[in-house]
Amino acid sequence: xxxxxxxxxxxxxxxxxxxxxxxxxxxxxxxxxxxxxxxxxxxxxxxxxxxxxxxxxxxxxxxxxxxxxxxxxxxxxxxxxxxxxxxxxxxxxxxxxxxxxxxxxxxxxxxxxxxxxxxxxxxxxxxxxxxxxxxxxxxxxxxxxxxxxxxxxxxxxxxxxxxxxxxxxxxxxxxxxxxxxxxxxxxxxxxxxxxxxxxxxxxxxxxxxxxxxxxxxxxxxxxxxxxxxxxxxxxxxxx
Amino acid sequence: xxxxxxxxxxxxxxxxxxxxxxxxxxxxxxxxxxxxxxxxxxxxxxxxxxxxxxxxxxxxxxxxxxxxxxxxxxxxxxxxxxxxxxxxxxxxxxxxxxxxxxxxxxxxxxxxxxxxxxxxxxxxxxxxxxxxxxxxxxxxxxxxxxxxxxxxxxxxxxxxxxxxxxxxxxxxxxxxxxxxxxxxxxxxxxxxxxxxxxxxxxxxxxxxxxxxxxxxxxxxxxxxxxxxxxxxxxxxxxxxxxxxxxxxxxxxxxxxxxxxxxxxxxxxxxxxxxxxxxxxxxxxxxxxx
Numbered sequence: 001x002x003x004x005x006x007x008x009x010x011x012x013x014x015x016x017x018x019x020x021x022x023x024x025x026x027x028x029x030x031x032x033x034x035x036x037x038x039x040x041x042x043x044x045x046x047x048x049x050x051x052x053x054x055x056x057x058x059x060x061x062x063x064x065x066x067x068x069x070x071x072x073x074x075x076x077x078x079x080x081x082x083x084x085x086x087x088x089x090x091x092x093x094x095x096x097x098x099x100x101x102x103x104x105x106x107x108x109x110x111x112x113x114x115x116x117x118x119x120x121x122x123x124x125x126x127x128x129x130x131x132x133x134x135x136x137x138x139x140x141x142x143x144x145x146x147x148x149x150x151x152x153x154x155x156x157x158x159x160x161x162x163x164x165x166x167x168x169x170x171x172x173x174x175x176x177x178x179x180x181x182x183x184x185x186x187x188x189x190x191x192x193x194x195x196x197x198x199x200x201x202x203x204x205x206x207x208x209x210x211x212x213x214x215x216x217x218x219x220x221x222x223x224x225x226x227x228x229x230x231x232x233x234x235x236x237x238x239x
Numbered sequence: 240x241x242x243x244x245x246x247x248x249x250x251x252x253x254x255x256x257x258x259x260x261x262x263x264x265x266x267x268x269x270x271x272x273x274x275x276x277x278x279x280x281x282x283x284x285x286x287x288x289x290x291x292x293x294x295x296x297x298x299x300x301x302x303x304x305x306x307x308x309x310x311x312x313x314x315x316x317x318x319x320x321x322x323x324x325x326x327x328x329x330x331x332x333x334x335x336x337x338x339x340x341x342x343x344x345x346x347x348x349x350x351x352x353x354x355x356x357x358x359x360x361x362x363x364x365x366x367x368x369x370x371x372x373x374x375x376x377x378x379x380x381x382x383x384x385x386x387x388x389x390x391x392x393x394x395x396x397x398x399x400x401x402x403x404x405x406x407x408x409x410x411x412x413x414x415x416x417x418x419x420x421x422x423x424x425x426x427x428x429x430x431x432x433x434x435x436x437x438x439x440x441x442x443x444x445x446x447x448x449x450x451x452x453x454x455x456x457x458x459x460x461x462x463x464x465x466x467x468x469x470x471x472x473x474x475x476x477x478x479x480x481x482x483x484x485x486x487x488x489x490x491x492x493x494x495x496x497x498x499x500x501x502x503x504x505x506x507x508x509x510x511x512x513x514x515x516x517x518x519x520x521x522x523x524x525x526x527x528x
Contacts, residue, residue, distance in 0.1 A: 078422075
């Protein structure tokens with residue numbers, strides 16, 4: 001166990017209709033860290049994020065935020081604790097305007113009082129979203145929708161943001177932009193849990209990393225160690 | 240002759256607005272929760288009985304009876320969702336059909352036991368008053384029902400468009416998972432949505448209580464009518480429900496005039512089939528609550 005972990009997960013398991021998606025995963029994130037969880041398709045990355053956020057029920061294990069047990073709380077109460085996510089597939093509201101999407105992200109009790117300031121902050125971060133704020137979110141390009149999903153997460157004034165494969169479906173150039181955004185958010189003091197298939201780029205960005213395979217953590221360590229690990233180089237980095 | 244046609248057209252439009260309100264309740268529930276409320280007609284009939292008893296016992300104006308129906312039916316819908324419907328929201332459609340058909344039979348049975356099968360005319364003074372506007376003579380009960388229904392539809396539209404709950408409701412309709420991601424209390428949104436849907440049906444029922452005798456068997460007609468209206472307009476569409484209501488109201492009135500009153504209920508179905516052949520998704524067949 002790390003001392004003073006912001007988010008700590010101990011023995012988390014998830015099963016869908018009898019098949020195990022996540023098997024006793026433990027990990028800790030300190031305040032201000034940027035850590036990544038890397039793994040192939042189907043390794044359990046999305047199950048990890050959805051069970052932390054209460055969207056999917058875990059079958060066993062404990063999730064603690066700031067020392068308080070939040071296991072089994074409904075998703076909206078977990079959001080109130082300051083855990084936001086940029087979900088797989090973005091999950092924006094396509095038939096609502098860009099600004100309505102952002103305001104929905106900022107409708108939690110913890111964020112409501114500062115809604116307009118945070119909105120301004122998001123617009124400064126993503127000029128594109130300000131230009132298109134009256135437009136329906138469904139008409140944005142893939143990259144813009146990803147910006148919107150990130151902006152919507154920021155609107156909740158989170159302590160930690162979990163990114164579920166933010167680079168998926170984006171061109172290499174946009175992928176770099178996206179990782180740049182993750183990095184700059186981290187530099188502004190937001191704790192980041194980055195879940196990715198893009199192992200090289202995620203490790204290059206993060207302080208520490210965990211490797212998820214078939215629902216279990218098989219390796220973890222500093223990103224530097226992992227990048228130099230021969231198994232990882234062979235299995236994920238094609239060296 | 241022209242004045243007869245105008246009168247029929249006007250009365251069709253007036254009733255159509257009330258049908259629109261009924262259909263709106265059904266379409267909001269479907270649009271947000273993707274469940275089909277087969278007990279919607281019973282909720283209209285609850286409203287008719289509320290209108291009947293409020294006028295009979297307290298002699299209040301129909302508008303007040305409608306307000307009572309709105310409050311009672313909102314809580315009824317809210318509690319029904321929070322106790323029973325929510326357990327079936329994520330189940331396959333055929334499970335839901337059985338539950339709602341069961342509820343519809345249960346509600347009809349309760350009405351039958353409580354009030355008997357005989358029609359009860361509300362017969363307020365309003366039922367017999369008319370107002371003349373040059374070419375057309377309108378009956379006052381119908382005019383009042385239509386104006387109230389029209390105002391409520393407009394108010395509901397503004398509320399859903401501009402209030403923060405309306406935004407949450409539209410978000411939940413658009414993307415349930417997205418709603419969970421941003422921390423919407425989806426069960427609460429669903430219960431309130433069902434309450435709003437039931438209130439629409441109840442208010443419409445109370446408004447037409449001077450026009451239709453309160454009777455348990457009325458429910459089936461209203462359920463079917465709401466379905467036809469919603470399908471003509473496009474399932475899940477706000478403006479579709481309103482347009483569908485007007486089309487059905489006018490079609491009924493014209494059928495009664497041109498052919499025979501017995502065809503009054505058949506024509507909307509003929510219309511439904513024709514429209515579905517040419518526009519399989521109705522006039523506004525999309526998600527746009």
